Amino acid sequence: MSEIGVGIVGLGNVGSGTLRVLHENAESIAGKLGFPLKVRAICSRSIDEQAPGEADLHPEALRTRDWRELVARPDVAVVAELVGGTTAAKEIVEAAIAAGKSVVTANKELIAESGAALWNRAAAGNVRLAMEAAVAGGIPILTALREGIAGDRVEALTGILNGTSNFILTEMERRGEPLGAILQEAQELGYAESDPSADIDGFDARSKLAILAATAFGMRIAPERIPVEGIRRIGPIDFTYAERLGHTVRLTASARSGPDGLRLRVGPALIRKDTILASVMGSYNAVWVRGRHGEDTFYYGRGAGPAPTGVAVVSDLMAVAREIGSQAPGGASPFAHRALVECAPAPAGAEELRHYLRFRVRDRPGIIAALAAILAEHRISVDAVLQEPRFDKKNLPFVITVEAARRDAIDAATAQMSRLDFLLEKPLALPLESGLAAH
């Protein structure tokens, strides 16, 4: 093998990071592979208007606005789809596979939605599909699941998969400021999108969880079937109460194999302060995995950013190039399992978890009695009642923690509570994440 040619589609953050890593690490990449990776074509809709940048690090590459031209190039063996979204991206990936090219993508949404179908096409066409960059940026979590601990059966995993949400929550914890102020600051600094919904409403983490679950458990789960809650209702007061319980609050994405199937959830949860997951601060990502035999493993790193994500794309390009170079027919499944089983998540309502219920009320006698009566009616046992001093009686936040109870009982009880006239808002119910190893 004298070289493998690469085509890069998309010149945003990830495309630029990829081009920079390919340039700066060219020597080390060739030393590992035994041949160089050469960027043969770069495609961007705005390539003609673009200011000097990473594309200029590869002056010998064709520059084009037309991805079809890039895909058709005989000297491009691998296409890196770094466009994002699901419409054009899907067309590009399908066209590349149809043209006999292997594909590397960083596109979580596309893979969560259509990864299994794309892999079937790739396998049929005897080309490779790789996607390490689609989950948790610079953390090689898919490689770990697919190769490093492939011999184990995963029982459960919990991840912090959205850096923007984690940044907002850890800043809220540190500074005691509300979500709005921190979000605005994050937007001004470019850490958060002007439309923050994908991040703070949990949809980004949900796509990543669908990919992790496919790789860890061999099951295809449509992302829209995964229950999702965002962090908009979390406030500094929740960190105050969580702290009193020895916990903190994080947006977690979790999957757990049980007798009635795979239980999946994205949402804010209380996690114990003495777990290693609780120490994940700022925009970092992390994944904790529980294996049947290998027990706990934990992976941590940058969840986003041009260079860390670029490293993931380049590592995939190398793995694909190595397979092409060895002239092995076909490729290994990017999901670890050769075929994914279609799967509906286990009914979320049946899961039994301890819960944290936070209320805001106009204080008057009989409130605890009224709430406790509703809990009793749903056969939910009260664990503790916490009330910080120093709050306005007209807007009093307090917390009831309850023993393990079915999620649907919690939902029914909080729905019934919402009709009580002393409540200023619907109760906030957060599960206490269980089963994480203490460090």
Next chain:
Amino acid sequence: MSEIGVGIVGLGNVGSGTLRVLHENAESIAGKLGFPLKVRAICSRSIDEQAPGEADLHPEALRTRDWRELVARPDVAVVAELVGGTTAAKEIVEAAIAAGKSVVTANKELIAESGAALWNRAAAGNVRLAMEAAVAGGIPILTALREGIAGDRVEALTGILNGTSNFILTEMERRGEPLGAILQEAQELGYAESDPSADIDGFDARSKLAILAATAFGMRIAPERIPVEGIRRIGPIDFTYAERLGHTVRLTASARSGPDGLRLRVGPALIRKDTILASVMGSYNAVWVRGRHGEDTFYYGRGAGPAPTGVAVVSDLMAVAREIGSQAPGGASPFAHRALVECAPAPAGAEELRHYLRFRVRDRPGIIAALAAILAEHRISVDAVLQEPRFDKKNLPFVITVEAARRDAIDAATAQMSRLDFLLEKPLALPLESGLAAH
């Protein structure tokens, strides 16, 4: 491919764990590979006397006391060398490669000493060599370096690679008891060997560091050239003083690329309490990696134990089997780099680090003055002097921290200090680990 046959040599902890994982996860392994892994032969010197155990999970396998018989079997495509040591193990691995078999090994000592030569033989013979289990048991750190972050250049790494030492240090921190008592307890519980030297004198961690450095930097370093210090001199008092400095004490193994080459060290060091590495407790292992582009990644899990190490062996068996199944010629280098560069570590003496110097003295006036004069003579600046109250004046432990100074200056100063008559023992000098990311 209808199946790949495996031969297991060695029925100790790792061999037994491997056989158990192969049995219990057989279905999931076949689902991932597309064909089963079949144990075709099991070799142990004492196989005839052995009580019923994991070998019985594979009743169809040949049982033999003669590894040559196992290696010669035509239905064995991969040999797992799980014997340990370097004499017989080397002979087994070389014979297997010569017979055209791929090899998976968990043998850190063998790979640290002879891994590069064995890989050259394997490459020449067009067979595979894999060794994930040789470093950090259940943590897929070699896979991460070789595949997951292959696109990056590693700048530095620091690991906690010896579970026994970490268990002793974290128990010392928690209970305030001396090393001897905790070691004895660990030996009684089977956590520590009756001869604990490999663990507590740092040799085990040194072998693992040599393998990590080869994989991360592409350099072959003879393990005996890596400076090593053990933990025998660490006492509860060091945790008391470290705590006052916002640090803890761990046996770390570190490698850092610098202008004068690769700097390597195994030894006890002070690490900041707010780093994620400081949260690694008990027998867990962890590796922190700093990449040029990917920034920090961190890997954590069980460093030993039959089942976690068995998962690593089985994951290697699967990767090797997949390559054999794809009929690709040759295999990827287990060291990430196709050829390792022979390398002498950078001279340790030139490294500039902050240090913690702990003294035990018979107290009298003028001690600080005498020590400070020697430090000044070696151009070492004092940072702080710490002295806990409540100690016996005849055996008074206290600490001087110094600003960044060359290691050889520290060594010269402490050697000169050792001749002072008020010192009860040679000063203990521990570096402050720098550059670790806070979490």
